[in-house]
Amino acid sequence: MSYDFIVIGAGHNGLACAGYLAKAGAKVLVVERDRRVGGSCHTAEATLPGFKHNICSMVHTHIPLSPVYRDLELERHGVKYVYPDYLRGTIFPDHKAIVMYRETGRMAAELARFSARDAKTFTQLVEDYGEFIDSTYLPLMYSPPLPPSLQTAELEKSEEGRALMQWQASTPVQLLNELFESEEVKVHFLARMTVLGFAPDAFGQGWICLFRILKAEAPICVGGSQQLAEGLRRVVEGSGGVVKTAVEVKRVVLEGNKAAGIELGDGTRIDAAKAVITNVEPKKSFLKMVGEEHLPSSFATRVKNYHSRGRSLFCLHLALSEPPQYRAAAYNPHVNRAFSQEMFCGSVADQVQAYQEIAAGKPPRREMLQITVPTLFDPSQAPAGRHTVLVWQYAPYEVAPDGPAGWKKVRDEYAAHCVDLWRSYAPNMTQDKILGATIQDPTDTVRRNDNMVNGVDVVGDMTPDQMGYFRPFAGWSNYRSPIEGLYMCGGYCHPGGGVHAGAGHNAAGVIAEDYKLKKWWD
Numbered sequence: 001m002s003y004d005f006i007v008i009g010a011g012h013n014g015l016a017c018a019g020y021l022a023k024a025g026a027k028v029l030v031v032e033r034d035r036r037v038g039g040s041c042h043t044a045e046a047t048l049p050g051f052k053h054n055i056c057s058m059v060h061t062h063i064p065l066s067p068v069y070r071d072l073e074l075e076r077h078g079v080k081y082v083y084p085d086y087l088r089g090t091i092f093p094d095h096k097a098i099v100m101y102r103e104t105g106r107m108a109a110e111l112a113r114f115s116a117r118d119a120k121t122f123t124q125l126v127e128d129y130g131e132f133i134d135s136t137y138l139p140l141m142y143s144p145p146l147p148p149s150l151q152t153a154e155l156e157k158s159e160e161g162r163a164l165m166q167w168q169a170s171t172p173v174q175l176l177n178e179l180f181e182s183e184e185v186k187v188h189f190l191a192r193m194t195v196l197g198f199a200p201d202a203f204g205q206g207w208i209c210l211f212r213i214l215k216a217e218a219p220i221c222v223g224g225s226q227q228l229a230e231g232l233r234r235v236v237e238g239s240g241g242v243v244k245t246a247v248e249v250k251r252v253v254l255e256g257n258k259a260a261g262i263e264l265g266d267g268t269r270i271d272a273a274k275a276v277i278t279n280v281e282p283k284k285s286f287l288k289m290v291g292e293e294h295l296p297s298s299f300a301t302r303v304k305n306y307h308s309r310g311r312s313l314f315c316l317h318l319a320l321s322e323p324p325q326y327r328a329a330a331y332n333p334h335v336n337r338a339f340s341q342e343m344f345c346g347s348v349a350d351q352v353q354a355y356q357e358i359a360a361g362k363p364p365r366r367e368m369l370q371i372t373v374p375t376l377f378d379p380s381q382a383p384a385g386r387h388t389v390l391v392w393q394y395a396p397y398e399v400a401p402d403g404p405a406g407w408k409k410v411r412d413e414y415a416a417h418c419v420d421l422w423r424s425y426a427p428n429m430t431q432d433k434i435l436g437a438t439i440q441d442p443t444d445t446v447r448r449n450d451n452m453v454n455g456v457d458v459v460g461d462m463t464p465d466q467m468g469y470f471r472p473f474a475g476w477s478n479y480r481s482p483i484e485g486l487y488m489c490g491g492y493c494h495p496g497g498g499v500h501a502g503a504g505h506n507a508a509g510v511i512a513e514d515y516k517l518k519k520w521w522d
Helices: 012-023 067-071 104-112 116-141 148-155 159-169 172-179 183-194 206-214 226-238 282-294 297-305 333-337 348-359 404-425 442-448 502-514
Strands: 002-008 028-031 086-091 097-099 242-244 249-255 258-264 269-278 312-320 338-344 368-372 387-395 434-440 486-488
Touching (some): 002 012, 002 258, 012 226, 012 502, 067 502, 086 183, 097 183, 104 116, 116 172, 116 206, 172 183, 172 348, 183 206, 183 338, 183 348, 249 282, 269 502, 282 297, 282 486, 312 404, 333 338, 368 404, 404 434, 434 442
Parallel strands (some): 002 028, 002 269, 028 242, 086 338, 269 486
Antiparallel strands (some): 086 097, 338 368, 368 387
């Protein structure tokens, strides 16, 4: 059987891309190795029956406001989000806290409890950059990346733009030291960076910190992250597309330098009249499915050098009889009802040191916990009156001196350490309140989804050499590849990892233009 387009991998980007193409009238097939769709959008009863845990993705910050949500009518296909009233709470070792609010005045007042000057700075940043971010952030995500020369030319035109250029070259710590005086305010905003995997002392990432200071949302997918994937599947199938699971692709079939289809593990060939689109990370896509011998040597070198060496996540999935109550609620009661609570080191220097420990292969003992209780906002994810919690802790993939295998020795003790640390902030979380627990160390993440190489949940490091015009490779950020008719649509493409379907949306636009499909979306 032949299709116009074959998409390899039914993660949310692959499904989104397929949805756009199917609605354009193309004959589309999506093949997925797993028995379910969704990739990192995975919800499972990981602890006890009835307790739904989000295994690899919790935060879908941009989806509800995205063109994908609107264009594919995801709400009509059963995908709904709820918004917590309070965004995030950073809790400090002395049990004070900073809670993020949507309203500028309210957020400034929160910062003023620590520094009147910092509150004024924050208000000025919103005035100077708020409209710019609102008008450019989503459009930049949901379009192919601009060449650096064009970005620079635009930024050079204004004083604010020139400041952005300088911040772009700095580290997050440098930017925060330039803007703020309060250590707590700096730690709070630095935590907004490090939760994305950005090292606090890495050059070339300071400007991203500005976006994280001014923009914050925390929508919860009703029913769990898997529901986004199921809704996207319904879009594809409702538009005439076909989604097949438990189907492993052995290789991309080439005829000359053109992708002509796929060969499955059982030897079955499926033809693609127009193109093949891969949602699978680049090393598997090009070195295994295509074969290095079919690639230009310079491109093969770039694929080999694509890196996933950043921090991984150590996770605990817990079933609870009641939600956590934090000591910091005495300082600000809203901390108990925030989307997440971040218990980060009490100083910027400690955060930097914690990341250096991770780079050295040491699971950090300093506070870098993030806690999310989705059932506070979506009770359907647990039995009545019960709760689920995700405990996130940043950690290395390789534990010195034993490498990934080192987790077998330390995982139980480290899980106990994380719970004890959390309990020191939320003393009601005694052992009898924890009804069930499942550990997910970085090697477990890879076993569940090997697209997340080395447990890096953004499908390749989000570093300056792998962002924007350089993601995944310089000269190949337009979702095309050197193989005619072979396209890329995964989180290793711009705008990067995370659940936002930006790469799937952008790839569909490029493909529609190349094959002169009716581009029905704006």
